[in-house]
Amino acid sequence: MTALEIILSLTTALLVFMIWRLTRHQxxxxxxxxxxxxxxxxxxxxxxxxxTLLDGNAVELIKNEHFFPAVIEAIGEAQRTVHLETFLWKQGKASEMITDALVEASQRGLWVRVMVDARGGSNMGKGTRQRLEKAGVELYNFHPISPMNFGRFNIRDHRKILVLDGTSAFVGGHCITDQWLEDQEKFSRFQDVTARFTGPIVGSIQSTFALNWAEAARQHFLDEDTFPPLDPCGDIKAHVASxxxxxxxxxxxxxxxxxxxxxxxxxxxxxxxxxxxxxxxxxxxxxxxxxxxxxxxxxxxxxxxxxxxxxxxxxxxxxxxxxxxxxxxxxxxxxxxxxxxxxxxxxxxxxxxxxxxxxxxxxxxxxxxxxxxxxxxxxxxxxxxxxxxxxxxxxxxxxxxxxxxxxxxxxxxxxxxx
The missing domain is CATH 3.30.870.10 (Endonuclease Chain A)
Structure with missing residues (x-):
């Protein structure tokens, strides 16, 4: 090998090692x-x-297709902020329902922030994005393909979180696609469970949303519309791992x-x-x-x-x-x-x-x-x-x-x- 080939080989090996160190897990x-x-x-x-274990919470389980009416009602009742983070978003009836609710909330003066994983939201549709952005919704993708995300493309945002006014939160498995809303040609409607939380635990869930939002949007929250004081509203102890x-x-x-x-x-x-x-x-x-x-x-x-x-x-x-x-x-x-x-x-x-x-x-x-x-x-x-x-x-x-x-x-x- 020539000196140049040796240098190129060593450089390539070093680059591979650096990427491995960046993406490896313990x-x-x-x-x-x-x-x-x-x-x-x-x-x-x-x-x-x-x-942190937090007492004084209330939890409601929301199953299957009941997720969408519950979410739309909650967005309609929000008064200050709506924060939505999800992995999978595809065009269809479910998308239209959620988009309508978010647009309406933004038009009545709420801060509406939406974060969708770049890969999971690849079929969200240009029209949906344009509707949300035109209505004033702040919309960001997590880890889109770009040189700035080199070595991190494979790290996806798989969370499904909705936080309203910093006082109520949804966490679970539901995605924004029609497979969760109604029966399809191949499958019956997917079965899933999401939990709705009220009480002090909502602050921890909001912090989880804020973490990825800070990376994607380069914004931090320092207001009580996002992190309001949270009084006990139940007797359930809960904690967040994220x-x-x-x-x-x-x-x-x-x-x-x-x-x-x-x-x-x-x-x-x-x-x-x-x-x-x-x-x-x-x-x-x-x-x-x-x-x-x-x-x-x-x-x-x-x-x-x-x-x-x-x-x-x-x-x-x-x-x-x-x-x-x-x-x-x-x-x-x-x-x-x-x-x-x-x-x-x-x-x-x-x-x-x-x-x-x-x-x-x-x-x-x-x-x-x-x-x-x-x-x-x-x-x-x-x-x-x-x-x-x-x-x-x-x-x-x-x-x-x-x-x-x-x-x-x-x-x-x-x-x-x-």
């Missing part, structure tokens, strides 16, 4: 088996995930793993893209060994919008079934809710999938809710959905043919990027 490693139950560990759980520090595991991943470690009786997970890594599998294994009843619900290959993820996740079914985890595949449509419950006492709800992309790459949010009532509603939803599931049994699973096994292995090779 794994969450948690080996402890704490003695206390989750109710006795709420402050520690919040603190370990860069949050921080993803450099060179440290994301708080959402840590929250999932520590909550599982604290379980003493039951773990119920409903997630559309269930693809735990070796540490997640080990955490579930230890839970089963403690006598915890662990049950997972996720879509089957005929009811998912991503067969790649489903087959990648099926690759580790054998391990999970062998350690005593029960797996139920939902058969009707895409089961999109991202919720999990612990011991009938605590629930996590938010935007995060149970996979490496959500835990280690995307920007996500999960709200921890210490409420037997809310947890009971989610556990009952799990039971109701079992009627539409097929439980995977270990013996029959091991008798499947070579073709699905091959698909599972091939899809699993790139599981971190799904």
């Amino acid at each position: 794994e969450c490693v948690y080996h402890d088996d704490p003695d206390g139950n989750i109710q006795d560990s709420l402050h520690a759980l919040a603190g370990a995930t860069h949050g 921080i993803k520090p450099d060179n440290a595991p994301s708080s959402v991943q840590v929250l999932h793993y520590i909550a599982i470690a604290l379980a003493k009786k039951t773990i119920r997970i409903q997630n559309p893209y269930f693809l735990p890594d070796s540490r997640g599998i080990e955490a579930l294994k230890q839970a089963v060994q403690r006598g915890v009843d662990v049950q997972i619900m996720t879509p089957g290959p005929d009811s998912t919008d991503s067969t790649y993820v489903t087959y990648a996740g099926r690759k580790i079914y054998d391990q999970l079934l062998n350690i005593g985890v029960r797996i139920h595949e939902y058969q009707v449509t895409l089961l999109h809710q991202k919720v999990f419950t612990i011991d009938g006492q605590w629930a996590g709800i938010g935007s995060s999938n149970f996979d490496d992309r959500s835990f280690e790459i995307n920007n996500e949010i999960t709200v921890g809710i210490a409420s037997e009532k809310v947890t009971g509603e989610l556990d009952q939803l799990f039971k109701d959905n079992l009627r539409h599931c097929e439980e995977i049994k270990l013996n029959s699973w091991r008798q499947r043919s070579w073709l699905p096994r091959l698909k599972e292995r091939l899809c699993h090779l790139c599981h971190e990027q799904f």
Whole structure:
């Protein structure tokens, strides 16, 4: 090699190393088996995930298509600010409904700020963007393709947040597409759950919105229209996990793993893209060994919008079934809710999938809710959905043919990027 070729090779290697350092993530490693139950560990759980446990909140669960009327009504009642952050936004009826509500709010003098992930909002439509901007809505994309985002294109904003007047907030899995609004040709209407919060926890959710807004819009909020004083309005304790520090595991991943470690009786997970890594599998294994009843619900290959993820996740079914985890595949449509419950006492709800992309790459949010009532509603939803599931049994699973096994292995090779 010539001197020039050597210099170019070394420069390329250095550039690749720098990009890797910029985008790499730290794994969450948690080996402890704490003695206390989750109710006795709420402050520690919040603190370990860069949050603060806040009392005095009220929580309402909003399911399936009821999300859109609830959101439109809430936007219509807002008096000062509307802050919306979402991943997926596509043209259609749902888009028109939400756009109409945002335009109307802006025209009556509210500060309306909207942030959409650049990739997830690529089918938002030029007309929708023009309507919003013409009405005075501040609209920004998160991580659009540009030289300034070199090395960060793969980091997506997967959160779904709506904050109104800094006093009320929605957090969950619903996206702004017609698949969540009404039945489609291939699937029935997607099933999902979003929680509406009032009380002091709304300030933490607003802070999560403000974090990405500051990056995308270069703006910070220093007004009481955005961060008003928040009085108690209920009796529920809650905390937010959303921080993803450099060179440290994301708080959402840590929250999932520590909550599982604290379980003493039951773990119920409903997630559309269930693809735990070796540490997640080990955490579930230890839970089963403690006598915890662990049950997972996720879509089957005929009811998912991503067969790649489903087959990648099926690759580790054998391990999970062998350690005593029960797996139920939902058969009707895409089961999109991202919720999990612990011991009938605590629930996590938010935007995060149970996979490496959500835990280690995307920007996500999960709200921890210490409420037997809310947890009971989610556990009952799990039971109701079992009627539409097929439980995977270990013996029959091991008798499947070579073709699905091959698909599972091939899809699993790139599981971190799904």
